[in-house]
Amino acid sequence: MITIGTPTRTPPLRLGSLGWIGAALGIALFTATQPLPVVAAGLALIAFGLLALITPLAAVLALLTLAPLRTLIATEAPWPLPLDIGQLSLVAVIAVWVAYRVVHQQRLPRLVWSPIYAPVLVFFSVAGMSAFDAVSLGAWINEWLKWAQIVVLIALVLDLAVGRAWEWLVFGLIAAGVANAVIGIYEFFGGSGALHLLVNERFFRAFGTFGQPNPFGGFMGLLAPLAITMALGYGWRVCLSLRTAYQSIRSADVLWAGFYGVAAGLIGVAALLSWSRGAWLGLAVALMVVVFALPRRIWQGIGLVAVITVLGGGLWLSGRLPASIVDRVNSAAVESFAFTDVRGVNITPENYALIERFAHWQAAINMATARPWLGVGFGNYEAAYADHHVLNWELALGHAHNYYLNILAETGVIGLAAYLVLWGSLGVMTWRTRRHPDIIARLTSVGLLGTWAYLSVHSLTDNLYVNNLFLHLGVMLGLLAVLHRQTFRQVLSSGHHRRVT
Secondary structure: OOOOOOOOOOOOOOOHHHHHHHHHHHHHHHHOOHHHHHHHHHHHHHHHHHHHHHHHHHHHHHHHHHHHHHHHHHOOOOOOOOOOHHHHHHHHHHHHHHHHHHHHHOOOOOOOOOHHHHHHHHHHHHHHHHHHHHHOHHHHHHHHHHHHHHEEEEEEEEOOOOOOOHHHHHHHHHHHHHHHHHHHHHHHHHOOEEEEEEEEOOOEEEOOOOOOOOHHHHHHHHHHHHHHHHHHHHHHHHHHHHHHOOOOOOOOHHHHHHHHHHHHHHHHHHHOOOOOOOHHHEEEEEEEHHHOOOOOOOOHHHHHHHHHHHHHHHHOOOOOHHHHHHHHHHHHHHHHHHHOOOOOOOOOOOOOHHHHHHHHHHHHHHHHHOOOOOOOOOOOHHHHHHHHHOOOOOOOOOOOHHHHHHHHHHHHHHHHHHHHHHHHHHHHHHHHHHHOOOOHHHHHHHHHHHHHHHHHHHHHOOOOOOHHHHHHHHHHHHHHHHHHHHHHHHHHHHHHHHHOO
């Protein structure tokens, strides 16, 4: 007996399925009809959109990679952008963050308070007060908005970096550094460069996508301590697994240790090839700070620093370091601490660069003398330069080549005090975050401490809040806020547990 069943019906296509089919056909048509560069850019945007639907952190990672392209795009792009790439990326991050909340039917979060905000907002407010005496209100707005974006990024990171998601932000920072480091190394060996960047008549100073070696060296120096400590953290995890017979080695730890180890090497080499004396001095101090902060006991840190100092001093005195590097470091030390009144100094080709820097330092002092309390306006050094420059030095370089003097000139004594309190307070908070029980989080805090030390030293000779580097600093401050919050939550909970038991 044959049973005839009900014929199977093909389910109707839903609207969502039709949408995906239409999208696929549209992408195929776009790929077939457009030039390769346009196709690549379009597919990158599509991939970005899909990743952003999974997590808004993807947008932050894109921002970290794209932001340093500001100078390159401004000089090489065939058409101008409505905003620079860093600002466009930040707008995209905020839009993705809001869209993600709406799509997943989540309420927009309330602001989470962190002690990190306090010193940042104090400096932000003091810098804002300098608008009353600003020579150019437009220049003031541009500089003040940098710190507004830093505050926004701290808030975004606090909201997005839940649990261990903050590790992806560290990866994004280091990956952005590696991309620029590879470009810089290529440039050093003849991939690009100008005659005024020649080193030893053979190579070219590395400048990455920054157009100039000094800010490129600054970018490398800011990231190098973090890359080193992350490599140490994951490497230590692997070593602990090897020592424990009952614990298997996690392949992810091996991969992360390898990535950060290679990244630290590339970023360190790129900093050296930038031939930036400020970067070298800053990195040397930053590494000493990292070595000092690595052990939990202070006396152990002092011992490690002493050993490295003796070894480094021995290499220096024995003449085993390359002569070109020794000469450049010596000249940097002399130029940084040999400030003199340049009025009436005989200018020669040999001392021109040094006297030019001193002249800009002196102009900053003249601005601070004229307006001691609130300065000439945040971001207004160049705008005010014509009224305060030294004789024979009418052309402004854009900043004082010493960020402390720059802040003193633009925001006065009050602004400089707020800036010093800002980084002093953040340094103390970062030091206290070393108490985090997780080894990776703890060493991330040590790396951030090295970054703050680097910024403090390199700021003696340059301004590193350029080419969107302040966006990376904003993400780093957000990382500190997350780790600081985790540290003291766990410390308080463990203390409460001990009292109960």
